[in-house]
Amino acid sequence: MRPVRTVTNRKNxxxxxxxxxxxxxxxxxxxxxxxxxxxxxxxxxYVQINSTKKHIRExxxxxxATIAANAPSWLISNDLNAxxxxxxxxxxxxxxxxxxxxxxxxxxKASTDTNSLFKIMDxxxxxxxxxxxxxxxxxxxxxxxxxxxxxxxxxxxxxxxVGYVRVIIDNSATKAExxxxxxxxxxxxxxxxxxGGLLAYLAIKSMLTQMEKLSAAAIKISEGNxxxxxxxxxxxxxxxxxxxxxxxxxxxxxxxxxxxAIQQEQLKIQANELEELxxxxxxxxxxxxxxxxxxxxxxxQQNKLAALGEMIGAIAHQWRQPLNSLGLSIQxxxxxxxxxxxxxxxxxxxxxDSMNTIKRLSSTIDDFRNFFKPNKEKKExxxxxxxxxxxxxxxxxxxxxxxxxxxxKTPKYRFFGFEGELGQVILNILSNAKDAINNSKNKDNGVVxxxxxxxxxxVVIEISDNGGGIPPNVIERIFEPYxxxxxxxxxxxxxxxxxxxxxxxxxxxxxxxxxxxxxxVFRVELPKTSTx
Ligand SMILES: Nc1ncnc2c1ncn2[C@@H]1O[C@H](COP(=O)(O)OP(=O)(O)O)[C@@H](O)[C@H]1O
Ligand SMILES: [Mg+2]
Numbered sequence: 419m420r421p422v423r424t425v426t427n428r429k430n431x432x433x434x435x436x437x438x439x440x441x442x443x444x445x446x447x448x449x450x451x452x453x454x455x456x457x458x459x460x461x462x463x464y465v466q467i468n469s470t471k472k473h474i475r476e477x478x479x480x481x482x483a484t485i486a487a488n489a490p491s492w493l494i495s496n497d498l499n500a501x502x503x504x505x506x507x508x509x510x511x512x513x514x515x516x517x518x519x520x521x522x523x524x525x526x527k528a529s530t531d532t533n534s535l536f537k538i539m540d541x542x543x544x545x546x547x548x549x550x551x552x553x554x555x556x557x558x559x560x561x562x563x564x565x566x567x568x569x570x571x572x573x574x575x576x577x578x579x580v581g582y583v584r585v586i587i588d589n590s591a592t593k594a595e596x597x598x599x600x601x602x603x604x605x606x607x608x609x610x611x612x613x614g615g616l617l618a619y620l621a622i623k624s625m626l627t628q629m630e631k632l633s634a635a636a637i638k639i640s641e642g643n644x645x646x647x648x649x650x651x652x653x654x655x656x657x658x659x660x661x662x663x664x665x666x667x668x669x670x671x672x673x674x675x676x677x678x679a680i681q682q683e684q685l686k687i688q689a690n691e692l693e694e695l696x697x698x699x700x701x702x703x704x705x706x707x708x709x710x711x712x713x714x715x716x717x718x719q720q721n722k723l724a725a726l727g728e729m730i731g732a733i734a735h736q737w738r739q740p741l742n743s744l745g746l747s748i749q750x751x752x753x754x755x756x757x758x759x760x761x762x763x764x765x766x767x768x769x770x771d772s773m774n775t776i777k778r779l780s781s782t783i784d785d786f787r788n789f790f791k792p793n794k795e796k797k798e799x800x801x802x803x804x805x806x807x808x809x810x811x812x813x814x815x816x817x818x819x820x821x822x823x824x825x826x827k828t829p830k831y832r833f834f835g836f837e838g839e840l841g842q843v844i845l846n847i848l849s850n851a852k853d854a855i856n857n858s859k860n861k862d863n864g865v866v867x868x869x870x871x872x873x874x875x876x877v878v879i880e881i882s883d884n885g886g887g888i889p890p891n892v893i894e895r896i897f898e899p900y901x902x903x904x905x906x907x908x909x910x911x912x913x914x915x916x917x918x919x920x921x922x923x924x925x926x927x928x929x930x931x932x933x934x935x936x937x938x939v940f941r942v943e944l945p946k947t948s949t950x
Contacts, residue, residue: 439622439626439629440619440622440626443618443622444615444618444619444622447614447615447617447618448611448614448615448618450614451607451610451611451614452607452610452611455603455606455607455610456607459600459603459607462599462603463596463599463600466596466599467596470565470589470596471562474565474566474567474587474589475559475562475567477513477514477587478559478567478569478585478587479557479569481508481514481517481585482557482569482570482571482583482585483571484508485504485505485508485517485519485573485583485585486571486572486573486574486583488504489501489504489519489573489581489583490573490574490575490580490581492504493519493521493527493573493580493581494575494580496527498527498528501519501527501528502528504519504528505517505519505528505529505530506530509530513587513589513591514530514585514586514587515530515586515587515588516529516530516531516584516585516586517529517530517583517584517585517586518530518531518534518582518583518584518585519573519581519582519583520581520582520583520584521580521581522579522580522581522582523538524538524582525537525538526538527581557569557570557571557572558570558571560584565588565589565590565593566586566587566588566589566590567585567586567587568584568585568586569584569585570582570583570584570585571583571584624653625655625656625657626657628649628651628657628658628661629657629660631648631649632648632657632660632661632664635647635648635664635668636664639668639671644668644671644672644675646668648661648664648665648668649661650662650665717899717912717915717916720910720912721912721913721916724910724912724913725790725842725845728845728849729786729789729790729811731815732786732811732812732814732815733782733783733786735814735815735817735818736782736814736815737779737782738814738818739814740775740778740779741779743771743775744772744775744776747768747771747772747775750768751768785807785810785811786811789807789808789811789838789841790838791838792838793836793837793838793839796834796835796836797834797835797837798832798833798834798947798949799832799833799835799837800829800830800831800832800833801830801831801832801833801840801870801877801879801944802826802827802828802829802830802831802870803827803829803837804837804840804841804844805825805827805844805868805870805879806825806827807841808841808844808845808848809823809825809827809848809868811845812845812848812849812852815852816848816852816864816866819852819855819856819864820861820862820863820864821851821852821855821864821865821866822863822864822865822866823848823865823866823867823868824865824866824867824868825867825868825869826869830870831870831872831877831946831950832947832949832950833877833925833944833947834947835924835925836924839920839924839925840920840925842916842917842920843917843920843921843929843942844868844879844881846913846914846916846917847881847917847940848866848881849913850913850914850938851864851866851881851883851885851937851938852864852866853885853904853908853909854883854885854886854887854937854938855883855884855885855937856885857885857886858884858885858886858937859886860884860885860886860936860937864883864884864885865883865884866881866882866883867880867881867882867883868880868881872946872950875945875946876927876943876944876945876946877943877944877945877946877950878941878942878943879941879942879943879944880939880940880941880942881939881940881942882934882936882937882938882939882940883936883937883938884936884937885936885937885938886936886937887933887934887936887937887938888931888933888938889903893931893932893933896914896931897914897915897918897929897931898911898915899911899912899915900912900915901915914929914931917929921942921944925944925945926944926945927942927943927944927945928942928943929941929942929943
């Protein structure tokens with residue numbers, strides 16, 4: 419309930435004086451005028467009333483004293499004419515209503531009011547008088563208020579009272595005059611209020627007009643119409659200063675709006691460009707991706723070819739010895755015939771030996787086929803088994819090149835994945851070692867050492883050779899595709915690239931290379947499986 423009431427109250431108050439500067443200033447000026455003039459008039463009237471009172475009293479006193487001083491001899495001699503003369507002189511000189519001169523019995527001997535002549539002063543007054551005489555007071559004021567003084571005094575000769583004098587002054591005329599002054603004052607107050615309001619209005623009119631224009635402009639600006647002109651004058655007043663500041667503000671606002679419009683335009687252009695770029699980028703990415711895929715595909719093909727090359731090389735070495743022995747057996751047939759040894763026994767033995775050799779050749783082919791056969795499923799295997807079967811493939815070739823392989827093939831560490839992939843990696847490293855040894859001073863006593871160890875989290879395969887190592891300027895790049903230092907036909911530079919891809923992407927491991935005193939060391943780290 420209460421807040422509602424407060425709101426209504428405020429509304430009512432606002433209605434009394436509109437909540438504008440103009441109304442407030444004019445109202446304040448008017449109020450100030452009213453208060454000031456009111457104070458002045460009240461002050462003047464107060465002073466006027468007081469001084470009038472004082473003046474009447476003094477006049478009465480002087481009159482009474484003068485008459486009391488002049489009257490005794492005429493009273494004693496009962497010279498009524500002289501007394502009357504005295505009174506009329508006194509009345510002329512002052513604004514007196516009535517003057518009475520009485521003898522000591524209270525009979526009026528002279529008066530401005532001829533009707534009262536020879537009458538006796540009324541009882542009340544004589545009572546008061548006798549009291550005053552007891553108190554030894556000569557003059558007594560019977561009545562005194564704003565405009566009337568009624569005073570009486572004994573007339574004495576020595577200490578004897580010979581009569582009385584009474585003076586009544588009624589100053590009502592002055593009061594009427596004062597009232598007129600009051601009324602005039604009130605009228606002047608209204609005039610002053612009106613003129614003050616008008617002057618205040620005129621004084622603030624131009625300022626307020628300017629202010630109203632400013633506020634109108636501000637409203638327009640707030641409505642989004644920034645083409646507003648702010649009028650300023652040459653006057654150096656607060657409103658004009660405000661207008662100047664406001665004009666500056668508006669112009670800077672305009673500038674900012676323009677700038678932001680330009681910026682928006684630029685942004686739009688940029689967004690368009692970006693979109694265009696995006697489209698192009700998409701196309702570019704697509705082409706690049708396609709190119710990548712193609713390249714990858716090509717790399718894979720080349721890797722297969724390289725592996726095939728390796729395999730044929732290895733088969734050639736593996737087959738050399740059995741083919742030689744088969745050749746020798748065949749040659750021996752003609753000698754046997756010459757020396758008549760070609761009997762059933764001979765043929766039987768020849769057949770048996772030849773078939774054995776052919777079986778060996780065939781089994782070699784099977785070995786190779788198995789080694790290069792792509793695995794269909796991941797499975798758990800011993801790392802050492804894969805290394806051993808890889809060694810088996812290249813053994814003959816290495817022997818022919820006088821290279822020894824040192825490896826403890828006891829199964830120790832397991833891995834879950836494709837065996838064939840790890841075999842490829844080992845084969846690549848081994849065939850690089852063979853190439854390095856063949857090109858080095860250790861050509862005739864090459865050694866390749868293979869070890870499997872582990873640390874906390876990984877199984878570590880290290881393959882080191884004594885082929886002199888990787889040249890320092892080359893070592894950074896050996897895992898890049900197509901990077902090879904070998905002459906054409908001997909290397910295409912994808913062996914280590916493919917090995918890195920296999921180890922990192924398929925086996926979640928790492929492959930690194932460094933040199934030791936004798937040659938290169940390749941280190942393959944594979945994450946341990948739970949069974950290790
Ligand atoms: N054991 C090693 N000793 C010295 N250099 C090596 C060895 N293994 C690899 N490299 C260097 O790394 C290069 C890249 O090897 P690879 O990717 O297998 O390609 P490629 O054998 O076809 O040259 C080789 O050309 C050779 O310069
Ligand atoms: Mg290679």
